[in-house]
Amino acid sequence: MNYVFSFSWLAEYYPVLLKGILITIELTVVGGLLGVALGTTCAWARALGPAWIKPPVSAYVELIRNTPFLIQLFFIFFGLPSLGVRLTELQAANLAMIVNLGAYSCEIIRAGIQATPRGQFEAGASLAMTPIQTFRYVVLVPALQRIWPALSSQVVIVMLGSAVVSQIAAEDLTFAANFIQSRSFRAFEAYFVSTVIYLVLAIVLRQIMAGVGGMLFARRSVR
Amino acid sequence: MIEFTLWDILRNLLLAARWTIVLSLVSFIGGGVVGAILLFMRIGGSSLLRAFTRYYVELFQGTPLLMQLFLAFFGLGLFGIDVPAWFAAGLALILWTAAFLTEIWRGCVESITRGQWEASASLGMGYVQQMRYVILPQALRVAIPPTVGFSVQVVKGTALTSIIGFVELSKAGTVVTNATFQPFIVYGLVALIYFALCWPLSKSSQILERKLNVAHRNH
Amino acid sequence: MSLIEITEVRKSFGPNEVLKGINIDVAPGEVIAVIGKSGSGKSTLLRCINGLETIDSGSISVAGAQLLPDEAHLKALRLKVGMIFQQFNLFPHLTAGGNVMLSQMVVKKTPKPEAEAVARRMLERVGLAQKFDAYPDELSGGQQQRVAIARALAMQPTALLCDEVTSALDPELVAEVLAVVRELAAEGMTLLMVTHEMKFARDVCSRVVFMHEGRVHEIGPPEDVFAKPGTPELKQFLGMQ
Ligand SMILES: Nc1ncnc2c1ncn2[C@@H]1O[C@H](COP(=O)(O)OP(=O)(O)OP(=O)(O)O)[C@@H](O)[C@H]1O
Ligand SMILES: [Mg+2]
Numbered sequence: 001m002n003y004v005f006s007f008s009w010l011a012e013y014y015p016v017l018l019k020g021i022l023i024t025i026e027l028t029v030v031g032g033l034l035g036v037a038l039g040t041t042c043a044w045a046r047a048l049g050p051a052w053i054k055p056p057v058s059a060y061v062e063l064i065r066n067t068p069f070l071i072q073l074f075f076i077f078f079g080l081p082s083l084g085v086r087l088t089e090l091q092a093a094n095l096a097m098i099v100n101l102g103a104y105s106c107e108i109i110r111a112g113i114q115a116t117p118r119g120q121f122e123a124g125a126s127l128a129m130t131p132i133q134t135f136r137y138v139v140l141v142p143a144l145q146r147i148w149p150a151l152s153s154q155v156v157i158v159m160l161g162s163a164v165v166s167q168i169a170a171e172d173l174t175f176a177a178n179f180i181q182s183r184s185f186r187a188f189e190a191y192f193v194s195t196v197i198y199l200v201l202a203i204v205l206r207q208i209m210a211g212v213g214g215m216l217f218a219r220r221s222v223r
Numbered sequence: 224m225i226e227f228t229l230w231d232i233l234r235n236l237l238l239a240a241r242w243t244i245v246l247s248l249v250s251f252i253g254g255g256v257v258g259a260i261l262l263f264m265r266i267g268g269s270s271l272l273r274a275f276t277r278y279y280v281e282l283f284q285g286t287p288l289l290m291q292l293f294l295a296f297f298g299l300g301l302f303g304i305d306v307p308a309w310f311a312a313g314l315a316l317i318l319w320t321a322a323f324l325t326e327i328w329r330g331c332v333e334s335i336t337r338g339q340w341e342a343s344a345s346l347g348m349g350y351v352q353q354m355r356y357v358i359l360p361q362a363l364r365v366a367i368p369p370t371v372g373f374s375v376q377v378v379k380g381t382a383l384t385s386i387i388g389f390v391e392l393s394k395a396g397t398v399v400t401n402a403t404f405q406p407f408i409v410y411g412l413v414a415l416i417y418f419a420l421c422w423p424l425s426k427s428s429q430i431l432e433r434k435l436n437v438a439h440r441n442h
Numbered sequence: 443m444s445l446i447e448i449t450e451v452r453k454s455f456g457p458n459e460v461l462k463g464i465n466i467d468v469a470p471g472e473v474i475a476v477i478g479k480s481g482s483g484k485s486t487l488l489r490c491i492n493g494l495e496t497i498d499s500g501s502i503s504v505a506g507a508q509l510l511p512d513e514a515h516l517k518a519l520r521l522k523v524g525m526i527f528q529q530f531n532l533f534p535h536l537t538a539g540g541n542v543m544l545s546q547m548v549v550k551k552t553p554k555p556e557a558e559a560v561a562r563r564m565l566e567r568v569g570l571a572q573k574f575d576a577y578p579d580e581l582s583g584g585q586q587q588r589v590a591i592a593r594a595l596a597m598q599p600t601a602l603l604c605d606e607v608t609s610a611l612d613p614e615l616v617a618e619v620l621a622v623v624r625e626l627a628a629e630g631m632t633l634l635m636v637t638h639e640m641k642f643a644r645d646v647c648s649r650v651v652f653m654h655e656g657r658v659h660e661i662g663p664p665e666d667v668f669a670k671p672g673t674p675e676l677k678q679f680l681g682m683q
Pocket of ligand 1 (some may be wrong): 478479481486487651
């Protein structure tokens with residue numbers, strides 16, 4: 001092997017990388033927040049909701065969990081316009097991530113809800129709370145606490161999975177790497193650098209999730 | 224322009240789905256073998272090997288599979304080998320699968336309580352005997368449902384190999400879309416074929432899991 | 443000559459010294475009860491004798507074999523000393539018979555038919571002959587503990603260590619396990635048992651060891667230890683103030 005590694009392109013292209021990083025972060029934050037919100041709603045529906053709501057929610061969850069994210073993305077970006085729904089690359093990427101994380105987090109959170117001791121529901125009911133109130137004030141936070149590590153891993157997985165949004169030309173970190181390699185002909189180095197950046201993002205994201213968990217589940221008085 | 228019937232589309236997709244299945248099998252079996260080797264390095268006595276496997280897992284679980292595919296594809300190219308896409312795809316998927324399976328299986332081994340180690344030790348068994356007769360038989364049973372569950376991730380993971388040019392179901396979806404201009408139908412069908420491959424695996428994983436929990440009811 | 447010699451044994455977990463120089467000699471056929479408050483180091487002492495914990499200093503020998511922390515010495519020692527755990531620790535993937543046969547076959551290389559014959563004999567001895575093919579989760583706690591005793595006996599140990607073998611059992615199941623232990627004692631098995639069953643200790647044991655803060659605080663025949671405790675700690679432990 002007489003290949004000489006070169007990273008001199010970094011000087012010229014680092015703004016491209018930076019922009020890509022920002023978009024990947026934006027996708028992760030929006031996808032993470034709205035995805036978990038969607039997942040929580042679906043988890044409530046599947047575990048405690050009325051009977052009619054369960055089949056469609058189950059269908060959504062199973063469909064998403066058993067098809068590749070790439071195809072979900074293509075379906076949303078290329079397929080939906082046939083129904084008159086036209087989205088920009090970024091909107092499609094955001095939507096795909098929300099829908100994807102929504103299904104996974106639904107299952108994770110549902111497991112947390114189902115691990116709630118029956119007595120908690122009964123205690124809530126005996127205090128004259130409505131089922132929704134019991135869910136919101138009694139069940140939800142301990143349930144989230146139970147599954148927080150699994151949920152955190154899933155958010156990291158979705159962040160890493162977002163690399164494929166480059167395939168619909170959403171200008172994320174991978175898109176930046178593709179762009180750079182096509183200009184500088186330094187494919188290996190460009191992907192190597194962005195891989196390292198992803199690794200750092202994943203480590204930082206895990207820390208942030210742990211921090212958020214610490215704040216969310218700190219023992220606190222009722223406000 | 225040629226007219227495509229629904230059947231034409233479906234037939235082309237199904238033909239390509241064979242390669243999705245082949246690549247999934249290769250990745251899962253290869254990943255299982257590498258993963259088993261890594262597992263023994265991870266729980267074995269050598270602290271150097273333990274550290275190596277820890278970083279290996281961290282690396283493959285902390286970076287996008289797509290990047291791993293790119294690096295395999297272009298990295299092997301650096302050695303002057305003209306790598307075919309299927310080779311880079313298989314290699315990256317095997318290494319990626321191995322990382323996840325190692326981690327799943329390590330969890331299963333560690334879920335075996337300390338009492339089992341102590342009881343077998345107090346009967347005079349050595350490390351290899353404890354592993355062979357007491358720990359692994361129990362860990363294996365616990366490991367089956369999550370392992371089957373992970374096979375779903377492998378099947379879905381193969382979709383990314385289309386991006387480095389391996390022609391399987393997803394790539395065929397793009398090719399057929401470009402020929403028919405019917406993305407809604409084509410990607411819908413592609414999704415359904417993936418679903419038909421993955422859902423039985425997901426379901427069996429759940430059923431196995433439930434069976435295992437029933438068997439453990441008295442513990 | 444003593445069967446088990448424990449000399450000046452010390453053991454710390456980090457900064458916490460749990461055993462602070464233990465000396466006990468056990469003669470063959472003796473039945474010794476170890477009593478004491480929670481955290482006084484009773485389990486740790488038993489686990490040290492079986493090599494499940496390594497000692498920091500002092501020495502332990504069983505029938506002349508020194509306890510040294512390499513695999514060959516450990517194995518030799520463990521063939522002489524069986525251990526029964528509070529949580530039974532049966533192997534859940536094997537039947538009662540399989541539990542009793544496994545270590546005979548893999549450790550002592552006993553041929554299967556012979557191991558099976560021994561297993562049947564041992565299960566009969568603990569009153570479970572008909573449970574040979576039952577899995578642990580099909581047995582009650584008391585039955586599981588008796589299988590664990592049979593499993594240890596099948597290795598033909600010269601001594602048995604029992605750590606609170608009835609503490610995880612429902613009250614109505616305690617008697618059946620104690621009956622087995624009582625029988626072992628009557629047959630001359632050397633027993634070193636941690637127990638909270640004071641009546642049983644008084645009836646069956648030749649000597650009682652009272653441990654307090656990592657030391658042997660009092661030791662003597664049960665008549666003396668229970669009737670005229672010499673220290674305020676033991677008095678308090680026995681609830682005699
Ligand atoms: N593996 C360990 N690591 C750290 N500390 C330990 C460990 N095992 C025991 N200890 C500590 O050693 C001390 C003695 O424990 P030990 O289990 O021997 O007490 P015990 O007399 O058997 O109590 P109990 O009646 O509750 O079983 C305790 O303070 C305990 O916290
Ligand atoms: Mg104890």
